[in-house]
Amino acid sequence: MLELSKEEIETVQKVADSILNEFENTPENLIPILQNLQDRLQYVPGPAMEKVAESLDIPEVDVFEVVTFYNQFRLYPPGENQFKVCMGTACYMVGGEIALDSFERRLDIKEGETTEDRKYGLERVACVGCCSMAPVVVVNDKIEGHVTPTRVDGLLFSHDEDKKENNTDEKSDDKPKEGEEK
Numbered sequence: 001m002l003e004l005s006k007e008e009i010e011t012v013q014k015v016a017d018s019i020l021n022e023f024e025n026t027p028e029n030l031i032p033i034l035q036n037l038q039d040r041l042q043y044v045p046g047p048a049m050e051k052v053a054e055s056l057d058i059p060e061v062d063v064f065e066v067v068t069f070y071n072q073f074r075l076y077p078p079g080e081n082q083f084k085v086c087m088g089t090a091c092y093m094v095g096g097e098i099a100l101d102s103f104e105r106r107l108d109i110k111e112g113e114t115t116e117d118r119k120y121g122l123e124r125v126a127c128v129g130c131c132s133m134a135p136v137v138v139v140n141d142k143i144e145g146h147v148t149p150t151r152v153d154g155l156l157f158s159h160d161e162d163k164k165e166n167n168t169d170e171k172s173d174d175k176p177k178e179g180e181e182k
Helices: 005-023 027-041 046-056 060-069 090-094 096-107 149-174
Strands: 082-086 118-123 137-139 142-144
Touching: 005 027, 005 046, 027 046, 027 060, 046 060, 082 096, 090 096, 096 118, 096 149, 137 149
Parallel strands: 082 118
Antiparallel strands: 082 137, 137 142
């Protein structure tokens, strides 16, 4: 479980307070409150669940059960880079589970989690509609087809290389070009 910084906890509590002020504090509003939290924070963190439980006067475990029952809710913030492994029928049949397992091992996280440095997030998703390219992984918004365990290594490596190149390009843009003044 990711630990939140003091500033993050304060932000979460402010957002939760703001949302709770928009609703009547009855248990029937639990799901709409959680959906609003998810929309604003992109996940439902523990301190927010505690605040909701306290406000609605229900046990924290009831809130946790709802969050973990519906797959629309996330327990972890999305990673800076999100890997979504398709588990539609075509992808599953030709190795989607193996690709997911490869990502879990390489990133040392389970599906639905985010790495400690929050650089990578991993999700299992339903069909993304690219069955002819199965197994498919969506890296941020880019579709990658025919993903094998070797390809998982390549995707992670190339993604890191892309980041390095972008950082180098940004740094080189800061330098004055020939004929330009500083």
